[in-house]
Amino acid sequence: MYSFAHQPRAETRIEAPLDVGGTGFGDLGQVVDRIRSGLVWVIASGIAALVAAILALGLIPPIYTSQTEILVDPVDLKVIENGVNPSNQLADSGVSIVESQVKVIASDSVLSRVVSRLNLQDDPEFAPAPPQPGSLSETVKRALGLAPSEGPANPELQAVEALRRKMTVRRPERTFVIEVVVKSKSGQKSALIANTIADTFFTEETAARAKAAGRASDALAARLATLRGTLLEAEKKAAAFREKHNLVKAQGLLLGDQRLSELNAQLSAAALRTAALAKQAEQARDMRGRIGTALPEMLQSPEMRALRQQLVDLLRAQSEIGKKFGPRHPAVTEQGAQVRELEAAIAHEKGRIIESTIKEYDRASTYEKTIRRDIDGLKRETERNNRDLIVLRDLERNVETQRTIYESFLKRSRETGEQERLDTTNMRIISAATPPLGRSWPPSPKVVLPVALLFGLGLGAALVAYGGILRSLLRRRA
Structure with a gap:
């Protein structure tokens, strides 16, 4: 069995600490x-x-920085109803409009005008003199590829490029404000350039809008001549057709329609008169064969009444004289002769009244028939006119359409012409540039x-x- 007790001890190596000293x-x-x-x-x-x-x-060299702030409202002033430059209608396009104005401020059209107004092309800071040919600086620039292109230098272009490098145009987030920052070796110059850029931008924007309105006005004026000719041609065609077919109007009605209305009124009156005279004529014919001087009341006349009154007075006088002096008295005889004369006059007046009544009835009847014939003729003419009116109304609709188009173009042309003299831009300087109190670099x-x-x-x-x-x-x- 392997014993760990007899294993040799591992040699422990202690490294000397680093001699920091x-x-x-x-x-x-x-x-x-x-x-x-x-x-x-x-x-x-x-x-x-x-x-x-x-x-x-x-x-x-010290560098001074000046800043001007311009507020650009995307919604233009509402001076006229329909402008050539429509106001912003989309809520999200306001920022895009302001960003576009930032590009306009930094464009050559604005900066070149600033250079011309301030004569920056003669300022050594913006248009330095070109180096002498063969000089060390020119040699170094050519070696580094920084030398300008061959040909005479343009001071104005140099000034524009230098001004673009020395300026910064930006829009802070969540604002419609444009900041124009200009750096220069002079504090007065930097403030002057910044304010001139803002003023030139306003002038350029107004001029661009006026130019756009002028182009629109010229285009509309050129189109107006054609529209005027088209309108006159349509009016002539409608007038010729109206005259040819006798469709002349008065007070909004055709003459034939007015005449027909008048004849209908006359026919009503003539029919009533004829009916009244027909009854009188019938009584007059009945009295024609009767003996005596009596006449119906409607056939009496002032002359007949006067004659009958004279006859009554004469017969009363004759009766009184006859009673007083006897029927054979010469005065009675003389008055008898007068009575006979009055009776003859009354008989004559009676015949005249009868004939006059009958003739008056005949004239009224003839007049009524004439009116009826005229009405029948006008009715036939009206039928023809109604067919012609269909064509005439189509011609008149064409005239009204051409007139509406012409008047709308004419109104628009005048509006755009007036808009050339109106400044509808809604921009203003909220912070003008002032000379800085100290240098920025x-x-x-x-x-x-x-x-x-x-x-x-x-x-x-x-x-x-x-x-x-x-x-x-x-x-x-x-």
């Missing part, structure tokens, strides 16, 4: 002592870093100098400590 890493106190011994070098390193920072602050000496001093001291301490460690390692190896 020899390497210089183990004892923090030794590191501090080395730094103290090289404190002069540490201070010198901090002073050197401080001097380098001061020189850098003096040599690096390089940082303030209050920040740079302490940081440089700490960096120099730390670097000096590290170098001193590393130098001591390096010397210790070299002595150990020796």
